[in-house]
Amino acid sequence: MTPDVRPLVAGNWKMNGTRDSLDQIKAIAEGVQGPLSEKVESLICPPATLLYVATALCTDSPLQIGAQDCHQNASGAHTGDIAAEMIADCFGTHVIVGHSERRTDHAETDHLVRAKAEAAYAADLTAVICIGETADERKSGQTLDILKRQLSGSVPDGAKAERTVIAYEPVWAIGTGLTPTTADVAEAHAFLRTELVKRFGAEGKLMRILYGGSVKPSNAMELMAVENVDGALIGGASLKAADFLAIYRVYEDLTA
Numbered sequence: 001m002t003p004d005v006r007p008l009v010a011g012n013w014k015m016n017g018t019r020d021s022l023d024q025i026k027a028i029a030e031g032v033q034g035p036l037s038e039k040v041e042s043l044i045c046p047p048a049t050l051l052y053v054a055t056a057l058c059t060d061s062p063l064q065i066g067a068q069d070c071h072q073n074a075s076g077a078h079t080g081d082i083a084a085e086m087i088a089d090c091f092g093t094h095v096i097v098g099h100s101e102r103r104t105d106h107a108e109t110d111h112l113v114r115a116k117a118e119a120a121y122a123a124d125l126t127a128v129i130c131i132g133e134t135a136d137e138r139k140s141g142q143t144l145d146i147l148k149r150q151l152s153g154s155v156p157d158g159a160k161a162e163r164t165v166i167a168y169e170p171v172w173a174i175g176t177g178l179t180p181t182t183a184d185v186a187e188a189h190a191f192l193r194t195e196l197v198k199r200f201g202a203e204g205k206l207m208r209i210l211y212g213g214s215v216k217p218s219n220a221m222e223l224m225a226v227e228n229v230d231g232a233l234i235g236g237a238s239l240k241a242a243d244f245l246a247i248y249r250v251y252e253d254l255t256a
């Protein structure tokens, strides 16, 4: 955790979820109500098909709803894409950009991810900007170089803490059940904090840096307790309300 920074527990549903899954969103929206929500933010990013209905389920809940990607342009001839403004129009508050699956499946570059983050800001959305090294990059000792390059390439100049969340997701930890040691997480997050402060000054101190990659109820406490870890970006375990809420509730102890 970082002093004066409100943690964010976020779920990325990826390409999972149909209308049947709205029950899980409803349960999460109810489960995050209460005093902890003043200290810890929560967010679920369902597939775009569920976005509008999901936000309608959260009108009385602190649970925020976001999208998983946006186009870099505000509108136009881009078949199949979604503009940041459309996400805002569905009452979405956040958009994930630069997830490693999009970098791989759609050849997204740091330059493009930065443009998408700028599009998010223009629509008053918070950009959740993902970065992380592959297994080979870690093995060859390049982790911090890769993080530095992705961070400087993907985060727009003038980024503000209020609208910017960094998610450190080691690619090899996503969906594998593997996680870095807490020492490795601490090293990566401290490095990212230093880089953010160098570039953005006081804003960089307040930007949230989430950890993502095989976060589960069983390991959430040790990962979230690491210095400079300001929350989680959860894939698989966010699909079940009980698991998401169990992770969210580790902050009952951490913020006590």
Ligand SMILES: O=C(CO)COP(=O)(O)O
Pocket: 012, 099, 169, 173, 174, 175, 176, 177, 212, 213, 214, 215, 233, 234, 235, 236, 237
């Ligand atoms: O990619 C992730 C979240 O964006 C992490 O996914 P898992 O939690 O399923 O490893």
